Amino acid sequence: MAAQIGFIGLGIMGRGMATNLINAGYEVTVYNRTRAKAEELQTMGARVADSPADAAAHGDIVFTMLADPPAVKQVILGHQGVIEGLKSGAILIDCSTVDPETTASVRKAVEAKKARFLDAPVAGSKDAAAKGELILMVGGEPETLEEAKPVLDVISKKIIHAGPSGSGTMLKLCFNLVVSHMMAALSESLVLGTKAGLSPQTIIDTLMTGVIGSRFYEWKGSCVLDRDFTTNFSLKLMHKDLSLISSAGYSLGTALPVTAAVKELYAVAKGLSNPDEDFCSVIKALEQVAQVEVKRS
Numbered sequence: 001m002a003a004q005i006g007f008i009g010l011g012i013m014g015r016g017m018a019t020n021l022i023n024a025g026y027e028v029t030v031y032n033r034t035r036a037k038a039e040e041l042q043t044m045g046a047r048v049a050d051s052p053a054d055a056a057a058h059g060d061i062v063f064t065m066l067a068d069p070p071a072v073k074q075v076i077l078g079h080q081g082v083i084e085g086l087k088s089g090a091i092l093i094d095c096s097t098v099d100p101e102t103t104a105s106v107r108k109a110v111e112a113k114k115a116r117f118l119d120a121p122v123a124g125s126k127d128a129a130a131k132g133e134l135i136l137m138v139g140g141e142p143e144t145l146e147e148a149k150p151v152l153d154v155i156s157k158k159i160i161h162a163g164p165s166g167s168g169t170m171l172k173l174c175f176n177l178v179v180s181h182m183m184a185a186l187s188e189s190l191v192l193g194t195k196a197g198l199s200p201q202t203i204i205d206t207l208m209t210g211v212i213g214s215r216f217y218e219w220k221g222s223c224v225l226d227r228d229f230t231t232n233f234s235l236k237l238m239h240k241d242l243s244l245i246s247s248a249g250y251s252l253g254t255a256l257p258v259t260a261a262v263k264e265l266y267a268v269a270k271g272l273s274n275p276d277e278d279f280c281s282v283i284k285a286l287e288q289v290a291q292v293e294v295k296r297s
Contacts (some may be wrong), residue, residue: 001062001066001135001151002027002162003026003059003060003131003151004026004027004028004029004058004059004060004061004097005021005026005029005059005060005061005062005063005222006028006029006030006031006055006056006057006061006062006063006082006085007021007026007028007029007030007031007046007055007059007062007063007065007150008030008031008052008055008062008064008073008075008082008284009031009032009063009064009065009066009067009075009096010030010037010038010040010041010063010064010065010216011032011065011067011236012036012126012129012231012233012275013065013095013122013124013126013134014032014065014095015037015040015129016129016131016132016135017063017065017095017125018030018041018046018063018123018128018156018157018174019041019044019128019152020130020132020150020155022041022045022046023044026151026154028041028046028047029046029047029048029049029054029055029058029240030042030046030047030049030055030110031048031050031052031054031274035048036284044052046228049083049167051080051081051082052064052075052076052080052081052082052084052085052087053080053082053084053085053245054084054085054086055082055085055095055129056082056083056084056086056087056090056092056252057085057086057087058250059087059090060087060089060090060091060150060296061090061091062082062090062091062092062093062284063093063095064076064092064093064094064095064096064097065081065093065095065096067237067289068096068097068099068237068240069099069101069244071096072096072098072106073102073105074213076092076094076106077105077106077212078108079164083109083110083113085156086113086115086158086180087113087115088113088114088115089114089115089116089133090115090116091115091116091118091144092106092110092116092117092118092147093114093117093118093120093148093152094106094117094118094119094120094237095120095121095122095136096119096121097169097172097173097176097237097240097244098174099169099240099243099247099248100166100169100170100172100248100251101149102169103119103139103165103166103169104165104166106119106144107119107165107166109137111199112193116140116146116252117140117144117146117165118138118139118143118144118145118165118168118280119136119138119139119140119165119166119167119168119169119237120136120138120139120140120152120168120230121136121137121168121169121171121172122134122136122137122156122163122172123133123135123137123172123175124200125151125232125233126231126233127210127232128157129155131155132154132155132156132157132158133156134157134189134210135157135159135160136152136155136156136158136159136160137162137167137168137172137175138152138159138160138161138162138167138168138169138237139162139163139164139165139166139167139168139169139170139171140164140165141164141165141167142161144177145159145161148237149195150182153194155195156165159255160164162288163193165282170248173241173244173245173248176241176242176245177242177245177256178258179216179238180182180241180242180262180263180279180295181218181236181259182217182243182264183220183279183280183282184262184266184282185225185255185263186207186217186220186221186224186283187280187283187286188286189203190203190221190224190294191209191283191286191287191290191292191294192290192291194293194294195283195290195292198222199297200221200294200295200296200297201297204217204221204222204225205223205251220280220288223278223280224249224280224283224284224294224295225296226297227297228297229274229277229278229280229281230277230278231276231277231278232278233275233279234275234277234278235266235269235270235274235275235276235277235278236270236275236276237266237279238266238279239263239270239275242259242262242263242266243263245259245263246259246260246263249256263285265282265285266279266282268285269281269282269283269284269285271287272284272288273285
């Protein structure tokens with residue numbers, strides 16, 4: 001019999017993930033703080049839970065996809081949270097991007113219920129979630145991952161086993177460190193070049209010709225030139241992740257001087273523009289200082 005699934009958190013990424021599991025034929029029970037988002041999936045065949053505990057009670061495998069550490073602690077560890085409904089032997093898979101301390105707290109609570117845990121934050125856009133093409137960075141026991149793999153294959157194109165519990169969380173922080181820096185560097189380059197009279201498209205085309213060429217520069221550069229800041233991953237969430245990265249560096253005694261500067265750039269941008277826009281809108285803060293707008297000519 002196919003595993004029954006509980007899915008908690010139907011935001012930008014979670015909705016696509018849950019939809020793919022429903023379409024794959026799994027019996028899925030969903031919960032979202034805004035009930036209307038859960039009821040949208042009811043028309044596709046999902047059962048709507050009244051609480052995170054209710055969703056967890058109906059899952060052999062339970063997913064959480066939440067915004068930040070406070071949300072994870074409330075939804076998983078709080079009153080009528082996932083832990084209250086989690087069955088012995090079930091697998092909780094937290095796909096949220098959080099800090100190592102939060103992951104450790106969740107794992108301890110899961111183990112106390114005689115259940116199993118994987119931290120499995122994701123990389124990829126809203127479109128990747130909808131297409132089932134996310135990259136999963138997983139921490140946990142290999143045997144648990146192997147058991148969950150048929151379900152994880154539905155939502156991902158690549159599964160990376162980073163190591164023991166907590167490794168997936170740390171790998172995602174390392175991943176987003178680089179992504180945030182890349183967008184900051186691209187933004188500075190485009191603003192500087194535009195101010196000097198260069199075509200921003202020429203800057204992007206030139207970046208793509210050498211060994212530093214990246215589809216990321218092409219994708220986000222095009223979004224900036226088209227002034228398309230539709231949210232795939234929000235500015236406020238990237239700033240949140242940079243705060244988590246900085247805290248991890250502090251706790252490990254690891255200097256992250258460039259990250260500190262990048263984090264403050266995102267903080268300024270979040271204050272100057274819509275924090276719910278895509279994180280490529282970080283360029284707006286630099287444009288405002290330079291009094292120039294980077295756009296397609």
